[in-house]
Amino acid sequence: MSQDPQARLEAALPHAIRRIQETPGVLGILWCGSASRGEAQDGSDLDFHVLVKGDRRWRRNFVLDGVPVEVFHNPARELRRRFADDDGDTLQMFAEGKVVLSHPELHELILEAQQRVKAGASPRPITEFERLAVLEGVMDTRAQVSAPIHVALVMTFLVRHVVRLLYRTRGWWEVQEKHWLRDLETRAPDIAADLRLALTTHNPHERQSAFEALALRLTGDFVYRDVEGERRPVP
Template sequence: MKAADNPHQTRLEAALPPVLERIAATPGVYAALWCGSAARGEANAYSDLDFHALVTGDHRWRSNFVVDGVPVEVFHNPVRKVRAMFAAEDAATITMFAQGRAVLPHPDLDALMAEARALHAAGPKPRPLTEDGRFKLVDEIMDCRAVVDQPTHALLALAVASRAVDRLYMVNGWWEVKRERWPADLAVKNPEAARELNAVLTASEPDSRQEGLEKLVMRLTGNLIYRDGGTAPAPVP
């Protein structure tokens, strides 16, 4: 759907001038980035307006307000804090700066957007599943098997699937996306994993849900066999 054919996008874009006026009037603000679904032209009936604002000084804060019925959220940060979030591989911040639109331009903002695009293209460092993480996933699968004939199975299976997909992104070095975008994103990155997640989400029978869940988890664990392991001793406070 084109932005011109999307009434939700049109409504949000109509609110931009007074919103930007308010952001620009905030003490310390000298640049702003429009980000989120509306900035990508993908607004829906529940979208808001999201911004990152660059500020002078040593403080960071978040503000939210409403303009013409449109909810607005603004993250205020000095440049060095944004770069610290880049260094920490903060997926949300890197993605927003990589895909956002400069609405209060400044060379500092241009530089951050260029850095974010390079980081986003490179991807995060893959983080292998730890032995402790593997044990927890296997143990949770067994907990799900134990209640496969109970109503709580759906609740447990969804929770385990959520943790498994989180780890799938980390292990493969993929940037995190919002959970509502997992099915579409995985369909591109790993279609088989997308089908397994979809089985957990949509299966009408618990056995089918469990089967999809186990296949999804085994992408990380290899199998569902317990192995010797444990954590290193830690001092007790």
Template sequence: MITTVAQTRLKAALPAALERITATPGVYAALWCGSATRGEATPYSDLDFHALVTGGLRWRSNFTVDGVPVEVFHNPVHKVRAMFAEEDAATITMFAQGRPVLPHPELGVLIDEARTLYAAGPTPRPLTEAQRFHLIEEVMDGRGVLNQPIHSLLALSAANQAVDVLYAVNGWWEVKRERWPADLAARSPEVAHELTAVLVATDARSRQAALERLVTRLTGDLSYRDGGSGPEPVG
């Protein structure tokens, strides 16, 4: 029921938001995106849009309509394509899953391109030695404060970093953290279980053990290896 009320509230604000967007000089197309387009709105959700603009400038704007926060990303087509080429997960996902509310042929082409990219997935990025070293350091820092209240904060920060790397290594499109449990449950139930164990642990030892299982999924073990960066000139 909460979701239905939230969806209704956002949809009611949609015409007024779109009217303001279309009145913006240079705007000729608009895409509605975000949680509301997926039917996942909460009472705290906002309205998100991508607007195509003429010229060579890009900007972001935000305003409210009947108490509903609205965020609009204004970009010329060539900048959107540049973000596609950079595999910008947020932009590709929004265009792949969004709904055109101010249609235009160029917007339609971008949506098709985004859907193709989204279906293919991002280029996997193998774990680097620097990332491996940093994750192991995070685990060891957790062990060092196992009996201190700060442990929960360190463990959650380390889990956050580990999951970010897991998405990159596996070639999965990034999603917002609040969607991690559901997204990971579909992609890898084992990873979802390990992350949940870190989040819900009521004692530090259980939390640390869950963190170490999550990290070693990436690092293989917790042993240090020789490494480092090459020499670089300094200014």
């Protein structure tokens, strides 16, 4: 019988922490992700944010006894820059993560992230060029509704544009794609229902209809407008 995914990752946790601590300049370590919340599944890995000295940031991946480990190394000023840029993924990880190597500045960052998450993001309206990208996605997918490529086109526009813009324009902290449905079922059940249909139906016309319902929440209508960008000098 295979080992429970959560137990398997927790067994590898001390070894991963020791290996991370061997890296010069490590100040503090935050355990993040599904396993830190006790929600590991098959395919889950160990995720860490590491506070480091200096002015360099980097990502590192390694494997311990078959357990993938992903480590993000950042100095404090880079993390604060991400917080200021409303990087929802980083904010959520710091707000929810567990400290496994303590450092005063790491605790300050966690408190800042928790306060920002609690306050909520600032809604940012869709730009005319973003609206145009969504509108072109609707027209492109309409033209291919009977083609095998339709499902891939819809998924691409959903992931690259529509769902991310729905989060941003409403002032919601964005979550990873795999958590969209669960998160939206709490925030906006009507949006979650349309997204679930777009992702799961085998009927291309139902898929297109659900996709357009999501897009319409951003565009207001499907009418083209005049758009002119900023004129910039050619180097």
